[in-house]
Amino acid sequence: xxxxxxxxxxxxxxxxxxxxxxxxxxxxxxxxxxxxxxxxxxxxxxxxxxxxxxxxxxxxxxxxxxxxxxxxxxxxxxxxxxxxxxxxxxxxxxxxxxxxxxxxxxxxxxxxxxxxxxxxxxxxxxxxxxxxxxxxxxxxxxxxxxxxxxxxxxxxxxxxxxxxxxxxxxxxxxxxxxxxxxxxxxxxxxxxxxxxxxxxxxxxxxxxxxxxxxxxxxxxxxxxxxxxxxxxxxxxxxxxxxxxxxxxxxxxxxxxxxxxxxxxxxxxxxxxxxxxxxxxxxxxxxxxxxxxxxxxxxxxxxxxxxxxxxxxxxxxxxxxxxxxxxxxxxxxxxxxxxxxxxxxxxxxxxxxxxxxxxxxxxxxxxxxxxxxxxxxxxxxxxxxxxxxxxxxxxxxxxxxxxxxxxxxxxxxxxxxxxxxxxxxxxxxxxxxxxxxxxxxxxxxxxxxxxxxxxxxxxxxxxxxxxxxxxxxxxxxxxxxxxxxxxxxxxxxxxxxxxxxxxxxxxxxxxxxxxxxxxxxxxxxxxxxxxxxxxxxxxxxxxxxxxxxxxxxxxxxxxxxxxxxxxxxxxxxxxxxxxxxxxxxxxxxxxxxxxxxxxxxxxxxxxxxxxxxxxxxxxxxxxxxxxxxxxxxxxxxxxxxxxxxxxxxxxxxxxxxxxxxxxxxxxxxxxxxxxxxxxxxxxxxxxxxxxxxxxx
Numbered sequence: 001x002x003x004x005x006x007x008x009x010x011x012x013x014x015x016x017x018x019x020x021x022x023x024x025x026x027x028x029x030x031x032x033x034x035x036x037x038x039x040x041x042x043x044x045x046x047x048x049x050x051x052x053x054x055x056x057x058x059x060x061x062x063x064x065x066x067x068x069x070x071x072x073x074x075x076x077x078x079x080x081x082x083x084x085x086x087x088x089x090x091x092x093x094x095x096x097x098x099x100x101x102x103x104x105x106x107x108x109x110x111x112x113x114x115x116x117x118x119x120x121x122x123x124x125x126x127x128x129x130x131x132x133x134x135x136x137x138x139x140x141x142x143x144x145x146x147x148x149x150x151x152x153x154x155x156x157x158x159x160x161x162x163x164x165x166x167x168x169x170x171x172x173x174x175x176x177x178x179x180x181x182x183x184x185x186x187x188x189x190x191x192x193x194x195x196x197x198x199x200x201x202x203x204x205x206x207x208x209x210x211x212x213x214x215x216x217x218x219x220x221x222x223x224x225x226x227x228x229x230x231x232x233x234x235x236x237x238x239x240x241x242x243x244x245x246x247x248x249x250x251x252x253x254x255x256x257x258x259x260x261x262x263x264x265x266x267x268x269x270x271x272x273x274x275x276x277x278x279x280x281x282x283x284x285x286x287x288x289x290x291x292x293x294x295x296x297x298x299x300x301x302x303x304x305x306x307x308x309x310x311x312x313x314x315x316x317x318x319x320x321x322x323x324x325x326x327x328x329x330x331x332x333x334x335x336x337x338x339x340x341x342x343x344x345x346x347x348x349x350x351x352x353x354x355x356x357x358x359x360x361x362x363x364x365x366x367x368x369x370x371x372x373x374x375x376x377x378x379x380x381x382x383x384x385x386x387x388x389x390x391x392x393x394x395x396x397x398x399x400x401x402x403x404x405x406x407x408x409x410x411x412x413x414x415x416x417x418x419x420x421x422x423x424x425x426x427x428x429x430x431x432x433x434x435x436x437x438x439x440x441x442x443x444x445x446x447x448x449x450x451x452x453x454x455x456x457x458x459x460x461x462x463x464x465x466x467x468x469x470x471x472x473x474x475x476x477x478x479x480x481x482x483x484x485x486x487x488x489x490x491x492x493x494x495x496x497x498x499x500x501x502x503x504x505x506x507x508x509x510x511x512x513x514x515x516x517x518x519x520x521x522x523x524x525x526x527x528x529x530x531x532x533x534x535x536x537x538x539x540x541x542x543x544x545x546x547x548x549x550x551x552x553x554x555x556x557x558x559x560x561x562x563x564x565x566x567x568x569x570x571x572x573x574x575x576x577x578x579x580x581x582x583x584x585x586x587x588x589x590x591x592x593x594x595x596x597x598x599x600x601x602x603x604x605x606x607x608x609x610x611x612x613x614x615x616x617x618x619x620x621x622x623x624x625x626x627x628x629x630x631x632x633x634x635x636x637x638x639x640x641x642x643x644x645x646x647x648x649x650x651x652x653x654x655x656x657x658x659x660x661x662x663x664x665x666x667x668x669x670x671x672x673x674x675x676x677x678x679x680x681x682x683x684x685x686x687x688x689x690x691x692x693x694x695x
Contacts, residue, residue, distance in 0.1 A: 032116060036165070037076050040111040043104055044083035055079050072115035077178075080108045084179055085427060092436040096216045102209040105179075109171035166202035169193075181433050182212060183378070184371060186398045186415060186471065194382060194395035207385070214381035219437050222377070228265050228272040228284035236366055240376045241266045241343055243328070244276075249336065254303055254314070254325040264326065266343055268350070268369050273326065287317060287324065289347045292355040295319060296348055298341065300334075302594075303327045308586050309594075313337045315344070335390065342393040342400055346372060349399035357416035363431075364419050370430035371398055406477040406677040409670060414470045477681070484621075484683040521659050533656050540648045611684035624682050 030038060045052045059078045087101060095101035172192045176183035183191040195211065196203050225239045244251035244263035251264040253273055262275040262282075269290045274281035289296065297318040303325065304310030313334045314327040328336040350372050359365055379396040394401045398415075402408030426432060523529045539548055562568075619625040639647065 033072055033075075034111070034114050034117050036107060037072060037111040037115045040076060040104075040107050041079050043107065044079040047083040047086050047104075055082065070115075073112060076108075076111045076115050080111070081178055084108075088179065088427070088432075088436045093216050093220065096212050099209055099213075102212045103205075105175060105182075106167065106205050106208055109167045109175050110165055112174055113168055113171040164205060166199075166204050167208070168202060169196075172203060178428060179433065180374065180428070180430050181215070182208070184375060184398055184430065185467070186371075186411065187375075187395065187401050189471070189475065190395040190401060191378065194391035197391075198389075210385055211378075211381055214384045215377050216437070218377045218380040218384070223438065225265075228263075228286075229274050229281045230283040231272060231286065233267070234269060236362075236369055237267045237269050238369070238373050239265060239267050240347070240373065241340070241380075243336075243340075244274075250329055252303075252327040252329065254327060259327075264340075266340070266347065268347060268372055271344060271347075273324075285324075287320065289344070290351045292351055298344060298348075300337065300341065301325055302590075308584070309590050310586075315341050339393060342397065343376065346376070346397045346400045349403055353399055353412060353416070357413070359416065359419065361420075363422070367419060367422070367429055367431045370434040374430050374433060402474070405474050406481050406681065407474050409673065411467070411470050411474055414467045418467055477677075481677070481681045484681050521656060523659055529656070533653070536652055537649055540645050540652065543645060545648075607687075608684055611687065612679070612682045614685045615683055618685070620685060621683050624678075627678075 030041075033041070041052050041055065045055060048055070055078070056075065059075055062078075083104075087095065087104065092101065169189060169192050172183065173185065173188040176188040176191075177185045192203065193201070195207065199207070222239050222242075225242055227233055242263065242265045243249055244261065250261055251273075253260045253262060253275065260275045262273055265272040265274075265284075269288070271287040271289060272284040273287075274284045276282075287296075288294070299316055299318065300312065301314040301316040302309030302312045303314045311327070311329075313329060313336070314325055315337060316326075317324040326340075328334075328340060330336050350368060353359075354365060354368060359368065375397050379391075379393055382396060383390045394404065399412070402411050405411075422429070519525070520529055520532055539545060615621055616625050616628050
């Protein structure tokens with residue numbers, strides 16, 4: 001009950017006084033409660049085999065004062081949580097299948113959202129006003145109903161009558177905070193948004209019931225999947241996804257010009273590929289995703305017949321001794337490939353999270369694993385519901401979501417801190433939900449060892465208020481970044497001409513200097529690198545830069561004099577760009593297309609950089625302009641006070657030392673992340689291309 005007491009309550013509820021102790025309900029229920037709240041209390045009474053008066057007495061016994069804020073809502077919370085503990089203690093999957101659990105919990109959310117008659121009236125009026133603003137008719141006796149209907153409702157449309165009430169975001173998030181089945185508190189708002197995009201941000205009961213049933217089906221299906229050939233799973237290893245079997249789509253592994261179809265299995269610890277044999281599968285090839293000492297590099301790739309990269313539907317592990325290329329064939333898009341890539345990265349993110357925040361307790365690790373398992377199951381369920389318009393996977397995967405969001409690492413840091421404050425599995429945890437859904441023999445031993453402590457878990461609520469505040473800040477930051485990039489995303493993209501091929505050929509000789517500079521600055525040969533660094537620092541300190549530049553110019557003059565005397569210009573009257581290749585025509589076309597695409601990306605990136613700088617210079621974003629003003633002022637003062645040669649010495653020495661092992665070991669990745677997030681939040685100046693005749 002204590003979790004939601006820290007939330008902001010509606011105005012009609014915040015000053016509500018508790019009714020007199022021992023007051024009798026009138027008209028079949030308590031007058032200070034709405035009809036749905038009275039119904040929920042009756043259901044709780046039946047589940048607990050206790051009278052409503054006894055539940056109210058227990059609730060008031062825990063109150064510090066006779067009159068408290070949000071009395072009705074807290075009463076609904078208290079009774080609901082008491083009944084929820086009994087309902088979820090056994091056979092949760094059966095209760096989901098027959099619909100009793102979804103009906104009870106949906107009513108819980110409705111009662112929490114409208115605990116009093118005044119709340120119900122306010123909700124009806126707000127929905128009516130919203131409909132009026134959108135010029136949509138409001139049906140007779142309609143309470144809270146969205147008019148837009150998702151595609152997956154087509155087979156259950158008769159159930160969506162106008163009188164059926166719906167649940168809003170706050171109630172859905174509250175339920176996720178007390179029992180993280182339908183959503184995880186950390187990404188509950190994103191999950192709700194994905195499920196209600198086409199239903200006016202209101203959750204209908206048929207959709208909620210179908211979502212839970214699809215979750216239960218997915219969980220049971222994943223539990224019953226066979227383990228890969230010749231592989232013994234760890235105690236806390238669970239299958240997240242599998243394809244390549246007779247009932248699923250094909251997965252192909254490419255080795256050179258050879259292709260091997262097989263079965264691909266992803267768990268919360270590893271990725272397994274089993275090549276298809278004549279009768280059974282060969283021994284599984286394992287990629288350990290839990291080893292954080294290996295920096296896995298996973299990228300998209302193109303494959304095709306005879307090694308020609310025609311189809312962009314594959315992923316490649318470039319960090320392995322031999323690159324692993326896996327293709328997910330499909331007719332049109334690359335949705336399957338993107339799905340697998342996201343899930344694999346989610347597993348990598350979760351192990352990086354465990355390593356970064358030193359999560360060593362088996363209980364804490366299993367809680368993290370339970371979060372990823374339930375998140376993937378929610379994703380499977382949502383994709384099954386929304387087949388015609390699949391939601392983004394990141395809306396259901398906690399670690400992938402907050403790896404992309406600005407300041408998302410703050411949420412993960414707060415999550416790790418909250419996680420370490422628990423010493424057992426509580427009913428507020430994902431571990432408990434996993435236990436409730438699992439078959440008894442599938443529950444890890446660590447969960448079994450803590451089952452004796454479940455009775456005391458009611459008083460062990462995680463400090464969620466600070467986490468929710470951090471999540472809200474991150475969402476606000478994400479909105480700011482999204483708004484800043486609207487102009488960038490909407491820019492008109494220009495095509496790329498063949499002149500880029502010439503440009504690449506002209507600058508290609510300069511590319512030969514890059515590996516030489518990299519070998520010098522990488523400290524592969526310390527004596528050479530140290531000598532070059534000492535020479536540069538000595539030249540800067542003695543102010544010989546002018547002489548060095550003069551020597552360089554004299555060398556350029558000498559080359560030109562030699563070219564003039566040797567009449568090199570007449571002998572070589574044109575620049576020849578060699579376009580010959582030992583590749584086939586198809587390979588050359590594909591390579592040229594990829595090169596043009598890459599060059600196009602560079603051009604767009606350059607345009608965005610210039611537009612962001614214009615935005616700062618023109619003060620279109622006052623916050624960023626003020627920051628830049630202070631930064632430039634500080635640099636100006638430093639250059640005015642410190643001799644310029646010492647500035648050059650510091651920059652040069654810093655550039656060389658950045659490649660040493662000590663610098664890499666002590667580097668702080670959050671610094672670069674903060675800088676990138678600050679830069680991406682700068683709005684770009686809009687661009688509009690017009691013809692001169694249109695002006």
